[in-house]
Amino acid sequence: MAIKERKEREKQDMRNLIIESATQLFLKHGYDKTSIRNIAEDIEYSPATIYLYFKDKDEIFYVIHENAFDLLVKLFREHDTISNPYERLGAIGRTYINFAFENPDYYDLMFIMRAPLSQIKHEERWNAGECAFGYVLDTLTQCLDQNLIRPADKYITAVSVWSFVHGLVSLYIRERMCILEMPDDVVRDIVNASFENFLQSLKT
């Protein structure tokens, strides 16, 4: 009975079609203007059809959020070849900040928005987040083991590093860096310099 398999395939194709359209609209026009009706019109189906493939709007954005994490972790993994964990930590941080600057909407969805949260709670674990955080935690553990950074609790250090870079880029993305009253490129330079400065301060 190959029909069942074909139907399963078609179901996945339809889900992909919806996600592709939603992602495109999201990156082009932002979250608010990516309505179910807009997606429906884009893929030339009725709005009700989308609810046959996704429970609600949040589930669609949970999938987009997961795809964005795949992209970030892929970028992280490119630093696997850096053997010195302290050097690797720096590279990861720079990649993280760069990712946020180049994909502000993705970053927003991953680390700021409440949209994918209902799904995360439903699954009881934030798999995508754990994967990325785990990568930093591993690198940090190696730094501590090799005495490359000042000794401190592993989790406190990890939370500190993550909070620092998240603070920098989220204040930038949600337009609070405007208090500096400096041009955009100068603000970015300050963000980058702040990270380098912080990284130095971690050193033994």
Place this chain on the structure above:
Amino acid sequence: MAIKERKEREKQDMRNLIIESATQLFLKHGYDKTSIRNIAEDIEYSPATIYLYFKDKDEIFYVIHENAFDLLVKLFREHDTISNPYERLGAIGRTYINFAFENPDYYDLMFIMRAPLSQIKHEERWNAGECAFGYVLDTLTQCLDQNLIRPADKYITAVSVWSFVHGLVSLYIRERMCILEMPDDVVRDIVNASFENFLQSLKT
């Protein structure tokens, strides 16, 4: 012609009534459930009346956002008596984190949400934000002048301190600290410990 003055007074009273109702609804049920219609019903006027006193919903939340800043700055000012700027910096940081924990909705509106931004752009300056940031900047400048913290650019240090605490509390408020898979009070302890650790690392 005292009528004109009375009318002006009545106009302000109505604005206050709307803000009070909106604030109460916002703190009780959150931003999304604070609709113009809900506010209108609460104050027993029609929804259209609200638009005679405020340009749009964003303007209402801009005023609430300003009031929240007044509250935070007032808390900051309580540390004016601490003569040692490094000690004062620590006290400000603890107050900031505490404020975020105790008033997450206010914090969200002040530093995360996009809602009051259109108004901020309209005024071309983020007065409320500048006031709070300026207070930190002053304290930090004194720390640098008195050689109490490691020498670095004033703005880079200010952005670093602010980003660090904002990162901590915004990850907590927007529920990303769930990756730690620890109870809420433990997470708060980690946040507090991370700040104390960071504060230490600033020392000369």
Place this chain on the structure above:
DNA sequence: TACATTTGCTAAACACTGTTTAGTATATTC
């Protein structure tokens, strides 16, 4: 006081939003 004007307010509508329901064609199975 009598009329004209301004002010304060609202009912209703407009253009959206996410989501659900009931019903209709088409595809599949027996």
Place this chain on the structure above:
DNA sequence: GAATATACTAAACAGTGTTTAGCAAATGTA
């Protein structure tokens, strides 16, 4: 070929922010 299951949609529901047109009462002028 008839019965069943699947895929899809039109329309509605309940909500959102915001605008428009009109009405009644307060105010200004004669």
